[in-house]
Amino acid sequence: MTLPQSFLDSLEKARGFDRVAFEAAHTAGEQVTSIRLNPFKKENNASLPEGVQVPWCPQGLYLGERPSFTFDPAFHAGAYYVQEASSMFIWCVLEQLIGGKTAGKKVLDLCAAPGGKSTLLSTYFKDGLLVANEVIKTRAAVLVENITKWGTTPVVVTNNDPVHFQSLPAYFDVMMVDAPCSGSGLFRKDPSAIAEWGEDNVQLCSQRQQRILADVLPALKQDGLLLYSTCSYSVEEDEAIADWLVDEMGMESVQMQLPAVWGIVETSSPQHQAKGYRFYPDKIKGEGFFISVFRQKKDIVGAGKKQKEPPLPQPSRQEMQMLQAFMPDLADIVFFKQADAVRCISEAWWQDLKLLAGQLYIKKAGTELGSIKGRDIVPSHELALSLLPIDHFPAIDLPREEALQYLRRKEFRTDAKHGWNIIRYDHLPLGWVKILPNRINNYYPAAWRILKD
Numbered sequence: 001m002t003l004p005q006s007f008l009d010s011l012e013k014a015r016g017f018d019r020v021a022f023e024a025a026h027t028a029g030e031q032v033t034s035i036r037l038n039p040f041k042k043e044n045n046a047s048l049p050e051g052v053q054v055p056w057c058p059q060g061l062y063l064g065e066r067p068s069f070t071f072d073p074a075f076h077a078g079a080y081y082v083q084e085a086s087s088m089f090i091w092c093v094l095e096q097l098i099g100g101k102t103a104g105k106k107v108l109d110l111c112a113a114p115g116g117k118s119t120l121l122s123t124y125f126k127d128g129l130l131v132a133n134e135v136i137k138t139r140a141a142v143l144v145e146n147i148t149k150w151g152t153t154p155v156v157v158t159n160n161d162p163v164h165f166q167s168l169p170a171y172f173d174v175m176m177v178d179a180p181c182s183g184s185g186l187f188r189k190d191p192s193a194i195a196e197w198g199e200d201n202v203q204l205c206s207q208r209q210q211r212i213l214a215d216v217l218p219a220l221k222q223d224g225l226l227l228y229s230t231c232s233y234s235v236e237e238d239e240a241i242a243d244w245l246v247d248e249m250g251m252e253s254v255q256m257q258l259p260a261v262w263g264i265v266e267t268s269s270p271q272h273q274a275k276g277y278r279f280y281p282d283k284i285k286g287e288g289f290f291i292s293v294f295r296q297k298k299d300i301v302g303a304g305k306k307q308k309e310p311p312l313p314q315p316s317r318q319e320m321q322m323l324q325a326f327m328p329d330l331a332d333i334v335f336f337k338q339a340d341a342v343r344c345i346s347e348a349w350w351q352d353l354k355l356l357a358g359q360l361y362i363k364k365a366g367t368e369l370g371s372i373k374g375r376d377i378v379p380s381h382e383l384a385l386s387l388l389p390i391d392h393f394p395a396i397d398l399p400r401e402e403a404l405q406y407l408r409r410k411e412f413r414t415d416a417k418h419g420w421n422i423i424r425y426d427h428l429p430l431g432w433v434k435i436l437p438n439r440i441n442n443y444y445p446a447a448w449r450i451l452k453d
Contacts, residue, residue, distance in 0.1 A: 001026050001191055004165055004211075006199060007184065013236055014278070016265030021282035023058060026188050033066040034085035034327045036116075038150060040387050041079045047072075047400075047426040048079055055262055059090035059123070070452060073403040077428035078149035080383055083116040084189075086279040086289035089115060089177070089264070090227060093293055094124050095352045096256055096411060097225060098174070103127045106352070107359040110162060110216055113139035115146030122152040129349050131172075131356065133165075135169045144364045145448060151387045155345050156356055158366040162215035167359040169302035177216065178229045179209040179241075185231035185288025188281055196337045197367055210244055226251065229291040233278070236284045238290040241269055243276035251294035299353060309354040319372055326377045329389040340371045340379065344388075369448055381445050384422055384429045395422040396433070406430060408444050409449045 003026060011017045035049060037059040042048065049067060055061030062085065069075045069082055098105070105128035112118045118132040132147060132155060140159040147155055151177040165171075182202045183193045213228070220226060230237050230244070245251040246269075253274035258264055263283035267276045279289035315323060315335050323335055323342060336343055336352040344352055345366030353365055367382040367388060383390065398406060398418045403425035405412040416435050423430045423444075432443040 001029075001187070001194070003187065003194065004197060006175075007197055008429055010199070010202075010235075014233065015267040015279060016278050016283070017233075018280075018282060020245060020293065022280060025280075025282040026130050031066065031189070032085060032287070033063045034060060034083060034088070034286070035063060035080045036060050036083045036088055036120065038078055038119075040151060041077065041428060047074050053087055054085045055259075056092040057085075058091070060085055060088045060091075070450060071404060073400060073425035073430060074428055075406060076149065076407055076448075076450075077425060077430050078151050079428055081116060081119050081146070081150065082122070084279075084289075086284065087116060087178075087229070087231075088120065088284035089277070089279070089289070089291060089443070090229075091124065092258075093227060093256065093291065094174075097254065097293065098124075104348075105129070106171060107131070107174045107176070108165070108172045108216075108219065109133065109176045109178075109213070110165075110338055111135075111180060113143040113180050115143045117178055118143065118155070119145060119150040119152075121174075122147070122150065125208070126152065127173075127380075128154065128173075129352055130155045131158055131360075132156070133160055135159070135161055135359075139258055140363050147364065148382050149385055151385050153367045153386060153388065154349050154401050155364075156353065156362060158356070158360045159363050160404045162212045163318050165216050165219040167307070168219045168355075169306045170224075170300035171219050174223060174225045174227070175216065176227045176229075177213060177219045179205075179212055179237075180230035181205050181209070181230040181237050183231055184233045185279075185290070187288070189287050196258075198201050202232075202234045202236050204241065205232070206234075209237060209241055210248075212243070213249065214246065217251075217296070218300050218302075219335045220300075222296055224296045226294040226296065227291060227405070228294065229289065231287065231289055233280075233288050233290070238292070239269040239274070239276055242269040242276055242292045242294075243271040245292075245294055246272040246274050247430075250298050252297050254293040254295055278389070283445060290429060298303075307350075307355050308358040310353055310358045312357060315342060315372075322375075322377060323369065324370065326379075326387070329391065335369075336366075338365075342370060342372060342377075343368045379420055381431050381443065384431050390422065390429070393420065393422050395429070396423050397424045397427070400425065403430060404450065406420055406433070406442060407444060408453075409444050409446065411440075414440070
């Protein structure tokens with residue numbers, strides 16, 4: 001792997017950059033594979049990959065080799081997420097700056113697809129509300145899939161431009177902006193990205209990052225936290241943006257306390273000495289990453305202004321009786337309808353959902369329970385993968401090969417009672433089947449099925 005000389009020259013003044021060691025890390029050919037476990041789905045589960053813990057994230061694991069995740073039913077069940085280890089550092093940031101004060105917090109992941117940081121945030125803020133946004137429609141669909149597999153309920157997935165969030169002044173307590181960048185931090189993982197790198201592209205990315213931040217920051221509360229990150233080594237996209245945030249947006253830099261043994265390099269921006277944290281592949285086990293944390297000091301004009309709240313249709317009395325029989329163990333939950341589907345969200349977030357629905361284009365909110373068809377309810381795939389109480393439904397436990405057949409939407413053998421059954425692998429729900437007298441109807445989503453044999 002040959003790195004562009006202009007790229008290497010541009011990093012000479014970046015703190016912590018060691019040209020010889022950096023080039024050696026890129027030519028060695030090492031590939032680091034890491035996953036983050038879903039703590040809500042790990043009980044009674046012996047099939048998860050084993051590895052060495054990522055030092056800055058308790059659920060993160062380095063794997064000794066990269067398995068075929070496609071052929072692991074536990075992956076499809078949302079028992080873990082394949083995530084680059086450096087970006088898991090967000091967990092450490094939250095532990096230091098938020099601690100256990102997560103209840104009632106409203107969090108925005110602005111550039112969320114494919115969902116690594118969103119699933120981490122929804123785990124940390126399990127008693128908060130996460131809005132996971134993706135501006136590109138096709139990527140938003142992938143985000144919905146990964147959020148669904150993770151299973152957390154108080155999550156709203158949106159498909160909006162950053163400027164649309166100005167209709168929610170001073171609304172969020174925490175804001176994650178993993179900004180689109182020139183991608184130099186992923187050269188080792190994706191050598192094809194090298195050909196796309198150029199100094200002009202770095203400048204374009206820097207301008208885009210400023211525009212994104214300027215558009216979205218009015219939605220951050222006074223004293224709220226901004227986590228700004230990139231997978232770029234370029235100073236123009238990292239420390240220069242930190243200076244711009246202090247200069248133009250009135251943000252206050254927040255410093256972290258890190259063990260030296262982790263190998264993460266603390267930097268200071270040239271003008272305001274705003275703190276940032278660089279991850280170099282010759283110093284840490286992971287790919288290139290930069291993160292800087294800021295506190296909002298502005299008192300945003302318009303905060304507290306009453307926003308429009310469109311009515312979200314709710315089930316009729318008869319439908320409510322059906323739903324209560326269908327999900328008898330739900331408490332403190334509000335049901336609402338979206339087209340033919342019935343969804344639910346924690347009662348604590350009902351008013352917020354109505355507010356969000358009036359301002360944003362929502363792709364997914366809460367958890368879909370199913371669709372009411374006459375006197376029956378057809379259960380939703382989201383329900384099977386959710387963290388809602390579903391033990392009252394009959395379940396079929398399949399061995400690995402049979403579970404993979406189910407995930408391919410192909411025939412498999414089972415003896416079970418007629419009607420709706422949850423398919424499980426190693427106690428992990430995978431989806432639904434309906435057992436009929438002469439056949440099995442497989443309800444695994446066709447768009448998600450495994451295509452490989």
